[in-house]
Amino acid sequence: MASQDEAIAKLTKEKKALQESHQQTLDDLQAEEDKVNTLTKAKTKLEQQVDDVRKQLFLLCVQSLGILNIAAFLLKCLKSATHIIGI
Numbered sequence: 001m002a003s004q005d006e007a008i009a010k011l012t013k014e015k016k017a018l019q020e021s022h023q024q025t026l027d028d029l030q031a032e033e034d035k036v037n038t039l040t041k042a043k044t045k046l047e048q049q050v051d052d053v054r055k056q057l058f059l060l061c062v063q064s065l066g067i068l069n070i071a072a073f074l075l076k077c078l079k080s081a082t083h084i085i086g087i
Helices: 002-065 067-085
Strands: none
């Protein structure tokens, strides 16, 4: 009987250790998910800022070129883009 009680006590102790380990793993996973969510939000915000800066830069370029130079500018951009992508 004593050895059976010892085995039960040992299994109970192992079960508790596994439960604690499992909970720690869940807590760690939640912390990592929180980090991912924070980084995803930051990435989205930075991408929006990049888009805004590109739009502002484009507007500044257009303004500096003047209305008469827009066609030449766009043609140059098109040529550069086709050169970059290899068309």
